[in-house]
Amino acid sequence: MTFYIGRESSKLWKRICAETTTELNLLAENWKYLLAGVVCQYIHGLAARGVHYIHRPGPTLQDVGFMLLPWTFHPFIFKSKKIYTVIVWCRVLAFLVASQFLRIITFYSTQLPGPNYHCREGSKLARLPPPKSVLEVLLINFPRGVIYGCGDLIFSSHMIFTLVFVRTYQKYGTRRSIKQLSWLLAIIQSFLIVASRKHYTVDVVVAWYTVNFVVFFIDKKFAELPDRSNGIGSLLLPVTNKEKDGRTKEETHKLLNGNSGDPADWRQRTQVNGKNLEDGNTVHVDGAMNGA
Structure with missing residues (x-):
């Protein structure tokens, strides 16, 4: 029994070392892409913060989702591993960056009056006073500035992240039940976003087809991942x-x-x-x- 445990422990340690070495080698090859993706996440947050400065509160737009959904919600190492973590994250960040770039273009093109309670006329949070320094803008007031942002509407950032991760698991995941549950939760989240008045219905609808198109076309540009189901090395x-x-x-x-x-x-x-x-x-x- 002791011999068996020692042998299995040795195998486990070798596997951990092999996995770590593999991922570190890939990280050395792809760190520029990962760093660029992380930097673009900050740029997206900076853009969302910037549009709040030019946001002007106004009457809430007529929205079919608002009429149908009442205001009842408020904002809220396995052995079978078959993919390389670094490579998958390169793809995920590429999907996010492309989607967020399109999002920045749309919400700067036309600023809509925010439907959320803190973006309406009379709220002190609806308009930001002019920044007193460059540092005030660059720090983006995380997380308060993200939670109480206004003006960055079309299209929903919540749905960008949700759909990117759901699509990624749909392709590389192995559990059918989790895939089905993920799509169900994405649909439920769409209704909750509208019901909470975080976004207009159009923000969610545009996100659904834009993100799926982005993932589809960008994924075609990547070469496929190698199979690792037969072992590591x-x-x-x-x-x-x-x-x-x-x-x-x-x-x-x-x-x-x-x-x-x-x-x-x-x-x-x-x-x-x-x-x-x-x-x-x-x-x-x-x-x-x-x-x-």
Whole structure:
């Protein structure tokens, strides 16, 4: 029993080391993309803060969602791992940045009077006084400035994050029940956002088709993720620039097809076309490449 525990502990430690090494190697290759994505999150917050300065309260617009929904709500390391965390986050941040860029353009193009209670005429929070310093703008008054922002309406940032993460799990997740629950919660959240008067109905509707189009088209630009269902190791890592310099095209082709240099090990390795079927099954499609 002691021998078994020691052996399994050793395997677990080797797995943790292999996972950590793999992700760190990918991070070294893709840190610029991740950093750019994080910086763009700050820029988006800065833009939302800026539009509040030019927001002007006015009568609430006529909205079918407001008529149908009364004001009754208020704002509110697994073994089966089949994806590389760094690469997936590169994709997620790319989806967020593209969606938020389109959002910034729309809410600066036309400023709508905010429907929320703190954005209405008579509220001290509806209009921001001119900033006393540049630092006041750059700090974006987090989190108060985010919670009580006005003017950044079309389209809903809440739905951007929700749909991006739901779409990502839809592609790479393995649990059908979680996928179905995620879509159900996204639909419920859409109604809650309107019911809480955080956004107009048009903000939510535009988010639904815009974010889905963004994810669809940007995802097409990325090469598919390599399959790692058959184990962990350098053979399944995307080929880095350093590795490209040291390997021939023939060697790279062998590695991408799951074959080692040993002819005895020339067997076709199953590859995943960037997504998994529910409950651990994979889609058998050839040609997986680097995902970033």
